[in-house]
Structures are given as C-alpha cells and as structure tokens.
Amino acid sequence: KRGGKKKRRKIKQTKFKYSQLKKDGVILHIAVPKSQLHSVSFKISETDTKGTFNVKVYFASIKVEAVTLELDNLLERHYNGDSQISLLDGRCILHINFLIHILNSFYLK
Numbered sequence: 001k002r003g004g005k006k007k008r009r010k011i012k013q014t015k016f017k018y019s020q021l022k023k024d025g026v027i028l029h030i031a032v033p034k035s036q037l038h039s040v041s042f043k044i045s046e047t048d049t050k051g052t053f054n055v056k057v058y059f060a061s062i063k064v065e066a067v068t069l070e071l072d073n074l075l076e077r078h079y080n081g082d083s084q085i086s087l088l089d090g091r092c093i094l095h096i097n098f099l100i101h102i103l104n105s106f107y108l109k
Helices: 018-023 034-039 071-079 096-107
Strands: 013-017 027-030 040-046 052-059 062-070 084-087 092-095
Touching (some): 013 018, 013 096, 018 027, 018 034, 018 040, 034 040, 040 096, 062 071, 062 084, 071 096, 084 096, 092 096
Antiparallel strands (some): 013 040, 027 092
16 A cells, blocks of 8 residues: 555646736736836746635735635626726736636646
C-alpha cells in the first residue's frame, strides 16, 4: 500500500500586464497616472476550490490588493445584467463578461 496521501493538483497562476487586460477589454478604468500604467500587473491563481480564484493587484511589484472571486458569483452578476466589478475601492473597474472569458480560457479548459 502506498501512504494514503492525496495527490494535490498543481495550482495554476498567471500574471497579466495592464496592457494585455486593457487590450482584451477586461479593464475598463484604473485610477493610475498614464505614465505609471506599465507598473500595474495582476496575478490570477486558482484556489483549492474549483471555480474560485485569487486576484492580486500589483503596482511596481508591490501587492496593493488581493481578492477572491467565485466564477458562480460572476456568472450570476452577468446574468442579472451587472457588467462591472470594482477593485481597489472603486479605483479599478473590470468588465465581468471579459473577466469570465479570461478565467475560462486560462483555467477551465
């Protein structure tokens, strides 16, 4: 018998630059001076719970916010006609539908 350990699945994490998420339509607004946008990045990672993701926002490699998003909640908000979600106390606005698309493309294949 092998030692009854469950095999842990590898947690996938992806780093996105501001420019990529803006081009993909995910970021609608961010309250950062234009000259500093190159310093903004997002790290999205899976959690141990399927359909739940940690989103960390970085400015110049310093984490400024970390939130947990549930795909089911995003889908429900989209179904109810809500098109935006805010981070950083409203200083960053994301498009829910395009965020769902990114999550599906990178994590739920």
